Amino acid sequence: MASIFKPSRVISVAILLAAAGWIASGVFSPANEDVAHGGDTVAADGTQVASLDGETPVAGEAAVAEAEVFVQRVSVRSATPEPHQRQIVLSCTTEADNASVAVARGAGVIVELNVERGSKVRADEIVAKLSDEGRVAAVKQAEALLLQRQAEYDANKSLIDKGNAPKNQLPALEAAVASAEATLATANALADRSIVRSPVGGVVDSVPVQVGQAVEAGSLIAEIIDPDPMLAVGAVSERERGYLDLGQSATMRFIDGKTVDGEISYVGLSADKATRTYPVEARMANPGALIPDGVTCEMVVTTEPVIATSIPRSALVFSDDGLLGVRLADENDRVQFKQISIVDDGRDSVWVAGIDEPTRIIIVGQDFVKDGDLVEPVSEVAKVEPPA
Known part of the structure; x- marks a missing residue:
């Protein structure tokens, strides 16, 4: 009969007994006896940390709590309120303040053309002449008729004064003379329509006709522009219209870098229904005609100074109530x-109202903190990590 005490079985039983003894040694260790008796828990460095009965605070509790407080590091920038003049910039085009066209007032053929493009003309100067089309003959006929009626009047008036003719003929004679005078005036007016005159003084910009061309009444003969003064015409938004007034100084900036000073001459009262903007005009002197009509420019209007603070655009945040601030x-x-309100908007910074004294604005890390949080401010921009 084989023995039951095989070596492998003996080794297995020994290992099992050793494991059971090791587990049992932990249950009956002195440390667990202290726990079972309500003793204090001791940290690895020997510091008393907690009391299991929950009644007596321990010396290490405050140290542990303090170690768990996270202080967020933020970057700040000093900000001081100061007077600021807001600049309103409007996109504009130049437009002559006084521009007009010379047109034919009657039909005819152009027999004389006295101007060409670029010519300078004075107001009421003759630009062109048309064929008279019988107008001169009508004047001469009217003049002859007037002489006849005047002679008849004089002869009959003499007879009436001597009593040789009835007085009731006098009104008819006077009416005949007046009619002849009116006929002559009409003929002269018609004859004058063959003369085309410049309505304004300035520079001839276009002449779309030539000598020998037949024209009708109302045909364009020449376009004339008076370059002095010149207007800058633009549009202003509803928000900025209240900052503009008649007579307010404005500066026009052109694409070549040149600037010209002027003043606002018109601010519209009715908004464009499509864009909701109001028309604005500024008048500027242009004695040498150096500013052409129809070029692009910017109108810069500087408002009265207000107390505002310059801050980086990135510092703006919204509160839980949806209020804009820093x-x-x-x-x-x-x-x-x-809470703040924007006074002026720039590319990288904004001017705001609502900050009444020098302060430190959080410019990096403001999204990681909330009201009342303790922070570690640094004056230079540093890498700020969100709280763990």
């Missing part, structure tokens, strides 16, 4: 939200 670091390094 977050500040106060003298105790606590975060505060400050």
Whole structure:
């Protein structure tokens, strides 16, 4: 009969007994006896950390709590309110303040053309002449008729004064003379229509006709532009219209870098229904005609100074209530939200109202903190990590 005490079985039983003894040694260790008796828990460095009965605070509890407080590091920039003049910039085109066209007032053939493009003319100067088309003959006929009626009147008036003719003929004689005078005036007016005159003084910009061309009444003979003064015509938004007034100074900037000073001469009262903008005009002197009609420019209007603060655009945040503002670091390094309103908008910074005294604006890390948080402000832009 084989023995039951095989070596493999003996080794297995020994390992099992050793494992059971090792587990049992932990249950009955002195440390667990202290726990079972309500003793204090001791940290690895020997510091008393907690009491299991929950009644007596331990010395290490405050240290542990303090170690768990996270202080967010933020970047701040000093901001000081100061007077600021807002600049309103409008896109404009130049337009002559006084431009007109010379047109034919009657039908005829152009027999004389006294101007060409670029010619300078004075107001009421003769631009062209048309064929008279019988107008001169009509004048001569009217003049002869008037002489006849005047002679008849004089002869009959003498007879009436001597009593040789009835007085009731006098009104008819006077009416005949007046009719002849009216006929002559009409003939002269018709004859004058063969003369085309410049309505304004300025520079001839276009002449779409030539000598020998037949024209009708109302045909364009020449376009004349008076370059002095010149207008800058643009449009202003509803938000900015209230900052503009008649007579307010304005500066026009042109694409070649030249600037010309002027003043606002017109601000519209009715908005464009499509764009909701109001027309604006500024008048500027142009004695040498150096500013042409129809070029692009910018109208810059500087408003009265207001107290505002310049801050980076990236510093703007919204509160939980949807209010626009910035977050500040106060003298105790606590975060505060400050509501602001935008006064002027720039490329990288904005001017805002609502900050009444010098302060520190959080410019990096403002999205990681909230009101009342303790922060570590740094004056230079540094890498700011979100809280863990």
